[in-house]
Amino acid sequence: MTQQIEIDGASPWDGVATERDERPSRIRISGGRIESLLPSGSSSSDGEGVRVFRYSPTATVLPGLIDCHVHMSLDPLVFSADEQMRIPSEKVWAGMQQRALAMVQAGITTARDLGAGKWMEIALRDRIGRGELPGPRLLCVGQPLTSPGGHCHFWGGEARGDEAVRRVIARQVEHRVDWIKVMATGGVFTKGTDVSKPQYDEAELRGIVAAAGEHGRHVAAHCHGTAGIRNAFASGVRTVEHCSFAGSDGFGSDFDPSFVPQMVRDDVWVSSTVNATWGRRREKDGKPTPFWERMSTCLGALRREGVGLVASTDAGIPGVQHHQLPEALAVFARYAGLSPVEALRSATSEAARALGLEGETGRLQPGLAADLIVVEGDPTLDLSALLRPRLVVAAGRVVFEANWDLARERAD
Numbered sequence: 070m071t072q073q074i075e076i077d078g079a080s081p082w083d084g085v086a087t088e089r090d091e092r093p094s095r096i097r098i099s100g101g102r103i104e105s106l107l108p109s110g111s112s113s114s115d116g117e118g119v120r121v122f123r124y125s126p127t128a129t130v131l132p133g134l135i136d137c138h139v140h141m142s143l144d145p146l147v148f149s150a151d152e153q154m155r156i157p158s159e160k161v162w163a164g165m166q167q168r169a170l171a172m173v174q175a176g177i178t179t180a181r182d183l184g185a186g187k188w189m190e191i192a193l194r195d196r197i198g199r200g201e202l203p204g205p206r207l208l209c210v211g212q213p214l215t216s217p218g219g220h221c222h223f224w225g226g227e228a229r230g231d232e233a234v235r236r237v238i239a240r241q242v243e244h245r246v247d248w249i250k251v252m253a254t255g256g257v258f259t260k261g262t263d264v265s266k267p268q269y270d271e272a273e274l275r276g277i278v279a280a281a282g283e284h285g286r287h288v289a290a291h292c293h294g295t296a297g298i299r300n301a302f303a304s305g306v307r308t309v310e311h312c313s314f315a316g317s318d319g320f321g322s323d324f325d326p327s328f329v330p331q332m333v334r335d336d337v338w339v340s341s342t343v344n345a346t347w348g349r350r351r352e353k354d355g356k357p358t359p360f361w362e363r364m365s366t367c368l369g370a371l372r373r374e375g376v377g378l379v380a381s382t383d384a385g386i387p388g389v390q391h392h393q394l395p396e397a398l399a400v401f402a403r404y405a406g407l408s409p410v411e412a413l414r415s416a417t418s419e420a421a422r423a424l425g426l427e428g429e430t431g432r433l434q435p436g437l438a439a440d441l442i443v444v445e446g447d448p449t450l451d452l453s454a455l456l457r458p459r460l461v462v463a464a465g466r467v468v469f470e471a472n473w474d475l476a477r478e479r480a481d
């Protein structure tokens with residue numbers, strides 16, 4: 070049973086506006102949906118069975134956050150793919166439940182899982198969707214398509230040639246995936262693959278997009294190298310993951326500014342997987358690192374040209390925890406030169422558009438799912454407010470409530 074909830078007194082940011090609305094609001098939630106959004110002080114509907122949460126106008130209520138790229142099944146403390154694959158399924162499942170809880174309690178109310186081998190994340194998606202487990206709404210891809218021996222081949226999605234590609238896609242659809250993922254270049258964590266080299270050419274990617282489209286699925290393409298990025302943009306995929314312009318000197322070393330104007334599309338988004346650990350890679354011995362200089366140049370150019378950018382972390386890869394999108398957003402803003410509001414949109418309304426969920430979540434609007442967070446402070450001015458959550462409601466359920474007054478009393 071979802072509850073009837075009222076959130077009263079916080080100042081709203083709707084997921085789109087250029088600033089927070091300074092008029093305190095009263096938000097009514099019923100049946101898992103936002104029922105109304107009115108000025109605070111308008112006739113109270115306090116009734117029996119309504120849980121009321123009151124805040125001061127210094128607090129902000131905003132849409133729950135969306136991470137466009139995670140791996141629920143991967144343990145970020147396990148550093149090799151071989152070791153990940155040896156973890157027994159029961160242990161993987163227990164870890165997935167813990168990660169889902171940590172994510173939603175940190176304010177991440179939607180996430181897209183971009184690959185695993187055994188479709189366990191689909192079972193997790195369904196159990197969260199039925200209200201049996203706390204966690205973010207999940208979209209899942211199952212086994213990513215990859216070339217024989219290619220990036221993450223151990224997940225089982227190897228395919229070369231139209232027939233094999235169609236077979237792998239049909240298998241994912243049978244397991245009820247939401248999206249199709251393709252590894253368009255090599256990847257960092259698979260030995261023997263080359264991040265700078267394409268795994269499929271443009272014609273092959275077009276074939277994959279067409280086959281996925283026949284099943285009504287969009288395609289997410291993992292791309293590091295520039296040739297792979299070009300192929301992906303030419304082929305009709307909907308999100309380009311990483312987009313790191315990786316060359317022989319690492320990420321950003323093969324950046325091609327002349328290609329950036331072609332990346333501005335209404336229906337293609339770059340999901341750049343800037344995670345919280347990138348914050349520590351900005352400086353060394355008090356000097357900016359080549360990594361920072363290259364990646365801030367790439368991402369800054371995309372942002373200035375108006376390329377659609379959505380927030381994502383690749384949580385699950387070594388050292389990248391699942392609940393850290395709030396920290397990662399500030400780092401992403403730094404690298405891409407985003408204002409706090411632009412960074413927030415990339416993790417709310419824009420992310421929802423990229424994922425095809427704009428009719429479901431990503432904004433504070435009556436009729437949409439009640440996915441929202443209350444934080445202390447104004448994140449449209451300072452993203453660190455996201456690290457001070459007071460309340461998280463996911464699909465109409467209260468999944469986190471911080472009672473700071475009580476904590477303070479106890480400390481006295």
Ligand SMILES: [Zn+2]
Nearest residue numbers: 138140183383
């Ligand atoms: Zn990934």
